[in-house]
Amino acid sequence: GENVEQHPSTLSVQEGDSAVIKCTYSDSASNYFPWYKQELGKRPQLIIDIRSNVGEKKDQRIAVTLNKTAKHFSLHITETQPEDSAVYFCAASSSGYSTLTFGKGTMLLVSP
Amino acid sequence: DSGVTQTPKHLITATGQRVTLRCSPRSGDLSVYWYQQSLDQGLQFLIQYYNGEERAKGNILERFSAQQFPDLHSELNLSSLELGDSALYFCASSVEGTPEKLFFGSGTQLSVL
Secondary structure (H helix, E strand, O other), rough: OEEEEEEEOOEEEOOOOEEEEEEEEEEEEEOOOEEEEEOOOOEEEEEEEEEEOOEEEEEEEEEEEEEEOOEEEEEEEEOOOOOOOOEEEEEEOOOOOOOOOOOOEEEEEEEE | OOOEEEOOOOOEOOOOEEEEEEEOOHHHHOOOOOEEEEEOOEEEEEEEEEEEEEEEEOOOOOEEEEEOOOOEEEEEEEEOOOOOHHHEEEEEEOOOOOEEEEEEEEOOOEEEE
């Protein structure tokens, strides 16, 4: 089955800095890669996703890049703000009704 | 609010006991997924139902079982509970046509003492 590795497990940045979280996956058939944000005590929420026919996708201060050859994808957050502090999860799935396999999460702390 | 409803929010019980967690998906969603979240294991997929039928099974223990009823709500039954079963249990549903996009409920925090 699919295996998703996520790094780093924790990331501390100063407000205004950029943050990058990286994930690798094992199943070459995977073609959908979402990122979820989970604030303390809250539910995971989808913030951005990318499919394998696209190399990069941006939404305001967040962007995701995908390298299918190397089987890795990354989340980039620019101009970080304290409200970006949360746990971020990457995930992967293949087409159809395949379930999502999640990475173990990255705790991002943005200091004012 | 994602529209996925989970009850109860908190559950405290003793080892060896049996509990039932309940989930109502978003209106119109036919799929229900159960995930277990613990500090060291992240989000672990347990089981998926689609329109009453089991669709996929993940790392679900034999002591755990689930079902989806005709009104599409789902229940996760955990029996012979152990200390290690303490975790946050999430239910999620997905829109028909985009099964990968999950909408999570607020979770049930299970504490086994």
